[in-house]
Amino acid sequence: MKNIFLGMICCLLLFCSCTATSTAYHVKGELKDSTFDGRTIYIVQRDNRVKIDSTRIEGNRFSFNGKIDTAVCCEVSVSKNAYAFFILENGNITLDLYGHIFPQGSPMNEQISYINRTTDSLQNIFTIKLDSLIDAYFRGKGIEPPQNRNGEIPSEILYEQLPAIAAQKNFVEDSICREILSRHNNDALGQYLIMYSYIYPSDVDKQIDILNHIGPWLKSRKNIQKKIKTVKALKNTAVGQPYIDIKGRDINGNDIALSDFFGRGNYVLMDMWASWCIPCKQEIPNLAYLHDKYKDKGLTVVGIFVWDKEKNMKRAVEKEKISWPQIFDVQNNVRKNYGVEGIPHIILFAPDGTILKRNLRGKSMITDVEYILQNKR
Structure with a gap:
């Protein structure tokens, strides 16, 4: 698979040499x-x-x-x-x-299309490889692989095999991004890669390095300036960093803070959401499962209500039958402090407030949280 990835890099970089x-x-x-x-x-x-x-x-x-x-x-x-x-x-x-x-x-637009076709191909290769690992896992246990997996990945694959193929995919995407930006670090194609493309690296240190080498025109763009601030916030709240407090009000209008939930011996799962956000609502059953199963076994789920009106919080909590505590982000500090650009955004903290996992979603969130709780990482 690595050879396929490297072949993609070569083809893409040869393609991206044209000029207008x-x-x-x-x-x-x-x-x-x-x-x-x-x-x-x-x-x-x-x-x-x-x-x-x-x-x-x-x-x-x-x-x-x-x-x-x-x-x-x-x-x-x-x-x-x-x-x-x-x-x-x-x-x-x-x-x-x-x-x-x-x-x-036109040249830049042909490059955009080729980049997007390449990223689609990378994702398809990644998905095929992951599916083959899951099939082999179930057949090795004498079980027919399920047709509908609902995003579930066995923990043995998630923690032992998936990181290697994800690293290969990330290596290719990072190589493509860096090579193109070396030629387009001060124009619209560079802006497209940084702001709108799927090959922009998720690793914060790599993002900082890229942003440190862009030209003056790109640095003058408002969304790039916002991106720079966001990446700095991500760096300050990366895995291994301490939490930054969020103060606000609960559904009854009382003062409440994220810091209230640390120092009690529990892990804290923080869910940033809003009443208008459909993907946020899709995560509620997963959060409810974790809350119900582990609320007395070392886990506290806390909702952070963001980018919405305070009056909508109580209505949404009642409508969705949410039983875990909520904080309305009065000062709208989530983006500034945690570098959050989209919701839902779910973060797992250790009992002392150290960030353990970010961007948790779906069934894999349940797998991650249960693995950490069971192994007390």
């Missing part, structure tokens, strides 16, 4: 039917939401024509299902409103 020569842009796309004929649509810059150009849809088609001095990351959106992300640069650009991330034509 056009002096004007022509952006076009098609829709599946005439539902949106007559609608005005816009090219919108992604980092500041500025409208750069507009046109009307006619005969299921649209086109934009103009000139731009500096290429920028943009989007065109017709509906919740028909939209595309791309780099607006001079050249011919064709948008795929239903594939979303596969623009074609």
Whole structure:
């Protein structure tokens, strides 16, 4: 599998050596039917939401024509299902409103499409390898592998075999990202890789190193500046670091803080969520399982209600039948202190407040938490 990964790197890097020569842009796309004929649509810059150009849809088609001095990351959106992300640069650009991330034509957009196809292939290889490990695990025990695994990974694979193949995948993604950024550390393709691509490394130290080597134009972008602050917060709250307190109010309006739950001998599982967040609600059964099973066996589950109105917290808790304590993030410090960019975001702390795991989700969260509780790591 490593040879396949290395072959991908070579192909991608050879592909990414092209340069632009056009002096004007022509952006076009098609829709599946005439539902949106007559609608005005816009090219919108992604980092500041500025409208750069507009046109009307006619005969299921649209086109934009103009000139731009500096290429920028943009989007065109017709509906919740028909939209595309791309780099607006001079050249011919064709948008795929239903594939979303596969623009074609101009050099940077061809590179975006190839990068995204490569990451899809990497994920497919990773999934096939993981499935084969799981199948071998069950057959080795004389059990037919389940058809619907619901995201469950046996602990032997999760802790003993998965890290090796995940490391190979991460190595390839990191190599691709670093090589492209060495050529595009001060332009829109670099911004795309850092802000919007799946190959940007998750390792905080690698992110800091990358951000330390970007050029002045990239550093001037508002979303890059926010990214730099977020990464610094991630560094301060990485695994092995102590917790940063979150103070707020409970569902009855009383003062409460995350620090109230440490020093009692229990591990603390902190869930950042909101009433409008569907993935957050999908985690509630998993959290409820852990709460019900381990609330008297060394685990405290605590909810942090974020990016929502305080009045919605009590309603959501009652509607979802949540029985563990909640803290409304009064000062909205979650992003600033923990570098959280999306929810749900679930963190496991040791009894003394040391961060043990971040980004826990689904059935693998249950496996992780139970493994730590049983082995008292």
